[in-house]
Amino acid sequence: MKQLEKETDPKILQALLNSRNDYTLDDALENEMVLNMGPQHPATHGVLRLLLRLDGERIIGCVPELGYLHRGYEKMAENMSYYEYIPHTDRLDYISPMANNVAYVLAVEKLAGIEAPKRAQYIRMLIAELARIASHLVALGSFAMDVGALTVFLWTLREREKILDVWDILCGARFTNSYTRIGGVANDAQPEALAKAKWFIEQFEPYLAEVEQLLNTNRIFIERIDGVGAISKEDAIDLGFCGPNLRACGVEFDLRRNVPYLCYNEMDFNIPTYTEGDCLARYFLRIDECRESAKIVKQILDKIPQGPVQANIPKKVLPHKDEVYSKMEELIHDFMIVNFGINPPVGEIYHAIEGSKGELGFYLVSKGDGKPWKSKIRSPSFNNIQSLPKLVIGHLISDVVAIIGSIDPIMGEADK
């Protein structure tokens, strides 16, 4: 305890102690102790640090500490143009970079009053849904690994690898894609990429069923997470719990349905919900969401229209490089956009999409020049981690790992 007092910030220690005042640090015969978990703990999914107060093996207090991956992306956004910031959105939720790209360009387009062509919107939906599947596969795999079922991790990552291959054909990068552009996407989706996506979706469902079978018949896995980390519907809404975690509490809330963006209102899909709000419900919900996303991807591949993938607004949308090198007008516009930015009108917007972890929003304030005056990222993981103390209190210390795995936080996004 002395060691902890020395190493830990007094204010953090105080916050930990405030949850119960009758506790003294000197009383060695008390069964309570403070345990530091993370930031280097492999099961905290990154650099999340938890301070746990234990009574025996039961948790009676929990204080999460964030900021170990704080890179100041909001400050950086204020000092670079709207175009320059797109690659940085990859590094927020690094498991589904495509969804972040889509969220950011949609916010900028709303601010600048641009609408992308239909084909670009379909491609964006396609990559956002593939990103959701990839993200949920990693979430399922690492969650199962956290509670001891190691095989599943290898199976789900094998599937995710195929999605990364689709992205590789689509934009030449597997992880940090930066594929979307303001007013469209970087390049048209090649037939090979669409064919690969189609192939992936067709063979994906039997594999998912296998994964499900492997886990659902695993009694240790089910008993380990059944009834653990439950939260009520009201608390979940109040705490800002979002995305799949919120839907596992029985709230049928999905921005794709409630506030449709892109062309989601043309798609036919269900919003799976569970009422228990525990780890098991969150696990079932992610499996179901993968299926729904696969359904959406199938529809997109069937319906994707032909046409341009960039809006024809020369002063706001970067021209293609071929045109820059061969045409004078395009060269001038390219020079102006790169050097002075797209100058959206004075105003402010908030735009959110249903990212793979929940409501991913961007709040942008423009003063009419090339850089945003203010850019705020509403990250779903940040709000999900906020509910963590509520979820873990009363459970065993081994359950903490399961609960963190089930809410699927990504620290790149939570710390910005």
Added chain:
Amino acid sequence: MDLKTLIPQKLKEEFPSTEFEVSEYRDELTIKFEKKIIVDVCSFLKSDVDLEFVWCSDITAIDWATRKNRFTVVYNIFSMKHNFRLRLKCDVDESDCSIDTVSSVWQAANWQERETYDMYGIKFKNHPDLRRMYMPEEFEYHPLRKDFPLMGIPGSLPLPKK
């Protein structure tokens, strides 16, 4: 009735002595008012049966650098009943850099206000646990203020204690 006219009207009825500045941009409604009634307005918007703004998406602030009221605290809230997004804004001056906390209304506001405090130095009065969110406690500056340099301040982040 349309929510864009209903909300300002309801607020005017509930708070007759306050001026509400209503604006709309890109189909998003923004309401600006003085900071001392923020908790009352928020709890009214949350509890009113016709509105039910139960979802607090985001709380942040804007630093206007040279303006008289230097900061604006921004609340992005959402009504799940109507699928309607609303933005509330309150000006905060640097001389009295504080505003009442709304964490009693939405628990989600707890960390969002802590983050705003960390980044802008705006104190949230009666906040249950107002500590820095990302930066270490010893850090003296507030990084998202416009007078904080982009490259940071050398020596401002101390190495961990041995």
